[in-house]
Amino acid sequence: MKHHLKNLLPIAVVLVAACTNNQKTVEATKNDQPVFPKGERVSNANFTGTVWVNYLAETDTVHHVNIGSVTFEPGARTNWHYHKGGQILLVTEGKGLYQEKGKAVQVINHGEVIKCPPDVAHWHGATPDEAMTHIAIGTNTNIGGAVWLQPVTEEEYKYPDETK
């Protein structure tokens, strides 16, 4: 676990350095009140960059959902993955990116809701220069949870041209 964090550190340093040119964004983020505390730092290989998770509701045999507030620091993102029962994302802070396999990367903003259909590979995360927090609701967890795939490469992790 510690080895993994060490491996991520150079990436985080580069991202912080890349971010300093965008003073306005950094100030806006600093003034935000978090909806939920950002929780624990994620230290597994299913993510690139610095990610925090606050588990709000574990799945159970009654409601069949799990809920977590996930914070991606600039540049951070999930690996490609899919959910056996689907997922819904509620963006509560900042600006992020979302992509389904075979489709264009899209920008997702504070206030937006994304429905990820079951068994469709996708990834989500921050933009390169702004953090993003979403509430992630795993649905139909009685069918199954997330299935993790390969990391999102630097080539795949691209801000859509039209929003630059």
Add this chain to the structure above:
Amino acid sequence: MKHHLKNLLPIAVVLVAACTNNQKTVEATKNDQPVFPKGERVSNANFTGTVWVNYLAETDTVHHVNIGSVTFEPGARTNWHYHKGGQILLVTEGKGLYQEKGKAVQVINHGEVIKCPPDVAHWHGATPDEAMTHIAIGTNTNIGGAVWLQPVTEEEYKYPDETK
């Protein structure tokens, strides 16, 4: 619909008047950044007081949940009701009250998560002197939705003594 709003207006005026003694609370609420816009004013008989709803995700035949951000102004609350498939509440702002039939009223605060089991009658809302916003997630909507019962009376709508 218009008739109903008119009926609620005197209640709202009384609640605003009751609230002016608590300047600190009013100021704190005013400075909060809403996570989601508060949406449309609710104008049906399933609520007492002034309530706003922002529908974030309608139910569908894939995810089996519906999601709304609901804002209760001070004194406002749902009627008693239950959900055929259960519900989960994420308190995103302020302080509220929650009660299940036969149990004590409990205070629910910003950051807390409440799981309402299926078929258990309950109500939720603001405290008498502070607004509350929660994200309400209806679960297992393929089983059924909310079943509405009688209003929460002034006698039932009580701030628990131990938190006064």
